[in-house]
Amino acid sequence: MQALDATRIAAPGRVRLVRGSHIVLPALYQGDHAYILQNDDRRIVFVIPYEGRFTLVGTTDVLHDPADGPPRCTPEEAAYLCRAVSRAFRRGIAPADVVWRYSGVRPLQDDGADNPSAVTRDYVLKLDRDGPPLLSVFGGKITTYRRLAEDAAGQLCAAQGNRAPAWTAGAVLPGGDLGGFGAAAFLQQAAQRYAFLDPALLRRLFRCYGGELDRVLGAARRREDLGQDLGGGITERELEWMRREEWVREPEDALCRHTKRGLHMTPAELDRFAALFRRQPAAMAE
Numbered sequence: 001m002q003a004l005d006a007t008r009i010a011a012p013g014r015v016r017l018v019r020g021s022h023i024v025l026p027a028l029y030q031g032d033h034a035y036i037l038q039n040d041d042r043r044i045v046f047v048i049p050y051e052g053r054f055t056l057v058g059t060t061d062v063l064h065d066p067a068d069g070p071p072r073c074t075p076e077e078a079a080y081l082c083r084a085v086s087r088a089f090r091r092g093i094a095p096a097d098v099v100w101r102y103s104g105v106r107p108l109q110d111d112g113a114d115n116p117s118a119v120t121r122d123y124v125l126k127l128d129r130d131g132p133p134l135l136s137v138f139g140g141k142i143t144t145y146r147r148l149a150e151d152a153a154g155q156l157c158a159a160q161g162n163r164a165p166a167w168t169a170g171a172v173l174p175g176g177d178l179g180g181f182g183a184a185a186f187l188q189q190a191a192q193r194y195a196f197l198d199p200a201l202l203r204r205l206f207r208c209y210g211g212e213l214d215r216v217l218g219a220a221r222r223r224e225d226l227g228q229d230l231g232g233g234i235t236e237r238e239l240e241w242m243r244r245e246e247w248v249r250e251p252e253d254a255l256c257r258h259t260k261r262g263l264h265m266t267p268a269e270l271d272r273f274a275a276l277f278r279r280q281p282a283a284m285a286e
């Protein structure tokens with residue numbers, strides 16, 4: 001195998017790192033509807049019902065300097081989002097109302113735009129064939145990530161002489177196979193199979209794992225078969241699944257990134273979860 005020249009990685013183009021932060025507030029309104037607010041800086045801010053008891057507000061567009069470390073929602077960004085909400089809702093919102101905040105970085109192709117909001121969100125793939133094939137990916141969206149992935153794999157396969165046709169466009173994602181049932185019918189049947197589970201817990205598990213529900217719950221026939229509740233309704237069995245199938249490594253992977261159960265827990269419950277998490281063995285067989 002040929003060694004990869006590290007300078008090639010920097011060569012294909014420049015990336016603009018644009019941070020987007022979100023805040024979570026106690027529910028601002030009742031109902032399932034979302035709002036898109038036109039902000040006074042020509043940007044839009046979305047307001048979405050979140051996790052039953054909360055409202056999610058986002059995002060910002062701020063150039064991110066990697067030297068500042070991992071992305072965090074700064075006080076300025078939280079204040080900006082609170083102002084946007086306060087402008088549109090009767091109830092004023094202040095940063096003190098924020099119950100959680102999180103942030104991500106968009107690795108966009110640098111198209112020379114002055115304004116971080118205006119940098120293109122389209123994806124660009126650049127294949128360097130000067131040596132072992134090196135594919136650089138810029139940008140991307142949730143709405144195009146499958147197309148992007150297929151395109152990227154296709155280019156790399158072709159560069160290796162593999163001309164097999166792309167096949168992923170119609171492939172079902174993990175959890176997406178409900179055996180031909182709609183979500184409501186699937187859940188109704190699951191409620192019969194798992195009558196020992198609290199309906200709210202079953203609904204949450206279904207929302208997290210979809211058609212993988214039976215694998216997550218395994219052969220459980222009684223609530224005790226799932227092990228103890230580690231906090232927020234996450235059982236030992238569910239945590240085993242997350243570790244084995246979803247590569248959860250830290251308590252916050254389970255509580256914040258995936259299930260969002262952390263939002264519903266007190267600081268003492270979070271501490272207890274973290275302690276139990278560290279006690280449970282990392283790898284388990286199904």
Ligand SMILES: Cc1cc2nc3c(=O)[nH]c(=O)nc-3n(C[C@H](O)[C@H](O)[C@H](O)COP(=O)(O)OP(=O)(O)OC[C@H]3O[C@@H](n4cnc5c(N)ncnc54)[C@H](O)[C@@H]3O)c2cc1C
Pocket residue numbers: 019020021059103104105106139140141142143144145247
């Ligand atoms: C702030 C922000 C706002 C956005 N807003 C929008 C929007 O409004 N609309 C839209 O369409 N798109 C939006 N996007 C873009 C969208 O989120 C991404 O394009 C999309 O998530 C890319 O999907 P992916 O599966 O390719 O990668 P990711 O969603 O990044 O998934 C990659 C996964 O791999 C994991 N991973 C990485 N390295 C390793 C490793 N070595 N071992 C194990 N796991 C690893 C990561 O933890 C992650 O879970 C936004 C992005 C950001 C950051």
